[in-house]
Amino acid sequence: MTxxxxxxxxxxxxxxxxxxxxxxHYLREQLGKTGxxxxxxxxxxxxxxxLLDNSSVKSCTVLAVQANxxxxxxxxxxxxxxxxxxxxxxxxxxxxxxxxFCTPGMVMQSIDLLHDNPSPTEQEVREGLEGNLCRxxxxxxxxxxxxxxxxxxxxxxxxxxxSGGST
Amino acid sequence: MFGxxxxxxxDPRLLSGRGRYLDDLGHDALAVAFVxxxxxxxxxxxxxxxxxxxxxxxxxxxxxxxLDGRTSEPLPLxxxxxxxxxxxxxxxxxxxxxxxxxxxxxxxxxxxxYVAEDVVGLIQxxxxxxxxxxxxxxxxxxxxxxxxxxxxNVAATMVQEVGxxxxxxxxxxxxxxxxxxxxxxxxxxxxxxxxxARWDADDESLLVHTSTQSSTSVRQAIAxxxxxxxxxxxxxxxxxxxxxxxxxxxxxxxxxxxPWAARRLGQPVxxxxxxxxxxxxxxxxxxxxxxxxxxxxxDGRLCGLSVRFWHDNGAYTxxxxxxxxxxxxxxxxxxxxxxxxxxxxxxxxxxxxxTPYRGAGRPQGCFVMERVMDAIAADLGIDRAVVRERNxxxxxxxxxxxxxxxxxxxxxxxxxxxxxxxLAKLKALVGWDEFxxxxxAARAEGRRxxxxxxCYVEGTGVGPYEGGHLRVETDGSVVVSTGLTSQGQGHQxxxxxxxxDELGVEMERVRxxxxxxxRFKYAVGTFASRTAVMSGSAVALTxxxxxxxxxxxxxxxLEAAVDDLEIVDGQIRVKGSPxxxxxxxxxxxxxxxxxxxxxxxxxxxxQFAGPVDPTAxxxxxxxxxxxxxxxYYSPVGSTFxxxxxxxxxxxxxxxxxxxxxxxxVVHDCGTVINPMIVExxxxxxxxxxxxxxxxxRMEYDDAGQLLNASYMDFLMPYASExxxxxxxxxxxxxxxxxxxxxxxxxxxxxxGSxxxxxxxxxxxxxxxxxMPISPSQLFxxxxxxxxx
Numbered sequence: 001m002t003x004x005x006x007x008x009x010x011x012x013x014x015x016x017x018x019x020x021x022x023x024x025h026y027l028r029e030q031l032g033k034t035g036x037x038x039x040x041x042x043x044x045x046x047x048x049x050x051l052l053d054n055s056s057v058k059s060c061t062v063l064a065v066q067a068n069x070x071x072x073x074x075x076x077x078x079x080x081x082x083x084x085x086x087x088x089x090x091x092x093x094x095x096x097x098x099x100x101f102c103t104p105g106m107v108m109q110s111i112d113l114l115h116d117n118p119s120p121t122e123q124e125v126r127e128g129l130e131g132n133l134c135r136x137x138x139x140x141x142x143x144x145x146x147x148x149x150x151x152x153x154x155x156x157x158x159x160x161x162x163s164g165g166s167t
Numbered sequence: 168m169f170g171x172x173x174x175x176x177x178d179p180r181l182l183s184g185r186g187r188y189l190d191d192l193g194h195d196a197l198a199v200a201f202v203x204x205x206x207x208x209x210x211x212x213x214x215x216x217x218x219x220x221x222x223x224x225x226x227x228x229x230x231x232x233x234l235d236g237r238t239s240e241p242l243p244l245x246x247x248x249x250x251x252x253x254x255x256x257x258x259x260x261x262x263x264x265x266x267x268x269x270x271x272x273x274x275x276x277x278x279x280x281y282v283a284e285d286v287v288g289l290i291q292x293x294x295x296x297x298x299x300x301x302x303x304x305x306x307x308x309x310x311x312x313x314x315x316x317x318x319x320n321v322a323a324t325m326v327q328e329v330g331x332x333x334x335x336x337x338x339x340x341x342x343x344x345x346x347x348x349x350x351x352x353x354x355x356x357x358x359x360x361x362x363x364a365r366w367d368a369d370d371e372s373l374l375v376h377t378s379t380q381s382s383t384s385v386r387q388a389i390a391x392x393x394x395x396x397x398x399x400x401x402x403x404x405x406x407x408x409x410x411x412x413x414x415x416x417x418x419x420x421x422x423x424x425x426p427w428a429a430r431r432l433g434q435p436v437x438x439x440x441x442x443x444x445x446x447x448x449x450x451x452x453x454x455x456x457x458x459x460x461x462x463x464x465x466d467g468r469l470c471g472l473s474v475r476f477w478h479d480n481g482a483y484t485x486x487x488x489x490x491x492x493x494x495x496x497x498x499x500x501x502x503x504x505x506x507x508x509x510x511x512x513x514x515x516x517x518x519x520x521x522t523p524y525r526g527a528g529r530p531q532g533c534f535v536m537e538r539v540m541d542a543i544a545a546d547l548g549i550d551r552a553v554v555r556e557r558n559x560x561x562x563x564x565x566x567x568x569x570x571x572x573x574x575x576x577x578x579x580x581x582x583x584x585x586x587x588x589x590l591a592k593l594k595a596l597v598g599w600d601e602f603x604x605x606x607x608a609a610r611a612e613g614r615r616x617x618x619x620x621x622c623y624v625e626g627t628g629v630g631p632y633e634g635g636h637l638r639v640e641t642d643g644s645v646v647v648s649t650g651l652t653s654q655g656q657g658h659q660x661x662x663x664x665x666x667x668d669e670l671g672v673e674m675e676r677v678r679x680x681x682x683x684x685x686r687f688k689y690a691v692g693t694f695a696s697r698t699a700v701m702s703g704s705a706v707a708l709t710x711x712x713x714x715x716x717x718x719x720x721x722x723x724x725l726e727a728a729v730d731d732l733e734i735v736d737g738q739i740r741v742k743g744s745p746x747x748x749x750x751x752x753x754x755x756x757x758x759x760x761x762x763x764x765x766x767x768x769x770x771x772x773x774q775f776a777g778p779v780d781p782t783a784x785x786x787x788x789x790x791x792x793x794x795x796x797x798x799y800y801s802p803v804g805s806t807f808x809x810x811x812x813x814x815x816x817x818x819x820x821x822x823x824x825x826x827x828x829x830x831x832v833v834h835d836c837g838t839v840i841n842p843m844i845v846e847x848x849x850x851x852x853x854x855x856x857x858x859x860x861x862x863x864r865m866e867y868d869d870a871g872q873l874l875n876a877s878y879m880d881f882l883m884p885y886a887s888e889x890x891x892x893x894x895x896x897x898x899x900x901x902x903x904x905x906x907x908x909x910x911x912x913x914x915x916x917x918x919g920s921x922x923x924x925x926x927x928x929x930x931x932x933x934x935x936x937x938m939p940i941s942p943s944q945l946f947x948x949x950x951x952x953x954x955x
Binding site for chain 2: 034036044075084092097100101127130131140
């Protein structure tokens with residue numbers, strides 16, 4: 001067992017973990033943060049995407065011990081006082097989710113995408129989400145939602161950079 | 168609400184990480200992992216667990232020899248058919264022989280999944296390999312047998328014929344033959360399967376959560392297999408991360424084994440399928456080989472059509488012949504075939520089982536029929552759209568009886584549809600008539616572009632029935648349940664829209680539960696694009712029943728006639744008489760005469776609360792307490808939706824890369840309840856159609872190893888591969904149900920391969936007969952056609 005200290009969704013945690021424990025399993029099993037899900041064994045689907053120090057990572061490809069001393073934001077840390085993050089709201093308004101299983105990862109990746117490129121074209125959104133699989137939506141409304149979130153952010157806060165909620 | 172783009176009530180929870188998928192439950196449960204066969208076909212000589220026994224955290228290892236009672240029998244053959252005389256189903260754990268890579272051999276229960284996987288790695292199984300049968304060619308050869316007692320690997324042969332097809336073809340002015348094939352793909356939901364079982368030893372009852380598309384039937388199956396009275400078993404579906412057909416199969420081995428182990432161990436037990444397991448031990452679909460003969464007149468009208476096809480059903484047939492029966496009937500699409508004969512053989516191979524995947528045999532049938540249409544057009548030099556128009560069933564011919572038996576054992580009768588209008592809309596949307604000049608201009612620039620059409624008819628809303636229960640609570644909220652399950656389609660929203668309209672309440676007051684046998688015990692399941700038709704209709708009928716009861720009680724309370732009352736936003740009032748009204752919650756109070764006042768509302772229903780009629784019983788004769796009702800919808804037959812897709816592709820003259828420039832859809836699913844949700848369904852279906860046409864296939868080698876059993880190697884499209892989709896709707900209401908609706912869930916996937924093959928053919932100038940097609944396959948085809 002190894003001792004790790006991680007800031008997750010704004011809360012400090014200190015836990016003993018097996019060195020082989022994946023970050024996603026630490027989040028789910030030890031912290032009970034089941035909003036982050038596992039969709040494949042090979043880091044292809046992106047359902048487990050979280051922000052590690054404000055950059056997206058696939059939490060099935062990070063060991064919990066590697067996150068020691070770092071800051072993690074999950075889908076559960078985005079809403080503030082029950083109010084959805086603008087990206088979550090854009091997904092809702094544009095019907096960008098169906099079964100919802102890929103949604104946490106898709107939302108986290110979309111936030112990271114706009115962080116890097118606040119005014120993407122449709123093609124840039126599609127390429128920026130390459131790495132996150134969705135089997136329900138055909139991506140059309142996800143792309144629409146990300147573009148809508150980018151536009152809304154430009155209108156509300158010109159020049160600012162969107163980020164994860166609790167970070 | 169009906170017809171409105173209402174945002175989904177499911178979203179806020181799912182968007183905040185508060186979804187409750189199977190693996191989000193049961194953190195106190197023991198974990199399961201399986202030893203699965205690495206061989207496609209082998210006898211099990213020995214299972215040695217000795218090296219595994221010392222692992223800390225191991226709870227139990229089970230093999231076939233541990234199974235008792237009915238768990239040691241083969242799993243049920245869910246849909247028997249008189250022609251399926253060689254049906255075979257697997258055992259929950261292999262009994263001495265494995266028939267595909269991935270078949271479960273031993274079940275490990277441990278403190279957590281990490282430990283369970285450690286144990287799996289330490290169990291030694293000795294195999295005696297048997298010759299594997301992989302692919303339809305090897306299966307038809309029959310040199311090696313999947314099941315030693317099934318001659319020629321033929322599970323079933325089925326023939327349907329209307330008229331004398333051979334004679335009609337022989338007498339036709341023109342004839343053509345086509346050999347066509349389509350490969351395997353799979354539903355591949357983002358969440359695999361999973362089962363969590365809790366045994367209550369004091370109550371001798373089971374509570375099972377499973378990611379199924381049919382909770383009521385899983386409940387019956389568990390009760391039967393574990394020899395538990397069915398009233399001691401409840402099955403609940405949590406949130407489900409997609410289904411697309413694969414989760415309609417049941418009981419999966421794990422749906423029996425996990426509850427069985429939970430009872431045996433007296434502890435909660437959970438199994439969650441990992442992605443590799445999903446590839447090699449759930450289900451695939453699509454693999455078929457077709458030989459077609461067609462006869463037609465000078466105008467391109469069909470005189471006779473004869474189709475013989477071979478369907479790869481994999482190692483077992485738990486879901487019967489549903490997929491090839493659908494192919495054989497829905498192949499006809501919107502056309503009149505003249506005389507029609509179809510014969511199929513359902514063939515065993517040592518591969519994963521084949522059961523319905525969104526579209527369920529229709530994409531293959533549509534591919535075949537549309538290839539026939541294009542072949543006729545090419546032969547006669549007639550516009551491809553014109554050939555289709557000439558063969559369409561006309562609106563005035565509805566209802567149209569094909570004279571065949573459909574998958575529900577009932578006549579194949581189209582209830583409604585306007586195919587000429589659909590095609591006219593599609594031609595306008597894609598610019599069909601202008602494409603010749605676009606193609607010519609592109610060619611002049613050295614580009615290759617092509618356009619293709621795919622038309623389909625889809626039998627949706629298959630019976631036998633669904634039901635709904637609705638109760639108005641004393642606070643005026645409305646609780647609705649239906650037995651079938653949800654996998655992300657937005658059923659809670661769609662059903663709440665229907666209830667809000669029928670009952671006259673605000674949608675926010677309606678809460679819908681699906682797939683929970685504690686709430687509703689009679690149901691069939693979610694498949695065949697049937698929820699809006701079946702549960703939508705059932706819930707509407709239920710709401711009408713409850714509305715009538717509410718009006719009766721309110722009429723009494725308001726001293727008004729029932730016909731003078733209306734319900735608006737949960738208030739029952741006398742039309743045109745403001746001030747005299749009663750809210751539904753109060754009506755719910757009055758419907759339930761009480762002795763005890765547990766709150767202020769209840770106090771109004773107690774015996775001293777107001778004047779009573781001493782001559783009448785508190786609950787009127789023929790009535791029941793409570794403002795609630797149950798009703799069912801059971802149609803005489805399926806309702807037939809239809810649609811047409813047009814695709815424009817560009818192929819790279821050098822690399823043979825295939826790009827979709829435009830993807831246009833005209834869709835008719837009858838009356839639309841929520842256009843936003845229907846369009847979302849179409850988007851998802853089209854994405855799977857594109858995937859099946861250009862990217863996805865199951866790469867089995869000759870030994871029966873699935874070489875691409877991961878998302879790394881199975882090319883499921885990302886956002887960068889799926890095109891933007893343009894949609895136009897046509898609404899031809901169904902006359903069969905109270906809402907006029909038809910199913911929409913599967914439609915988008917059906918004509919993908921047909922339309923994309925046609926577009927590539929148009930761009931390249933040679934026939935495309937096998938799908939999916941990759942750039943390297945197209946490159947090879949070019950070389951072969953050059954050599955000719």
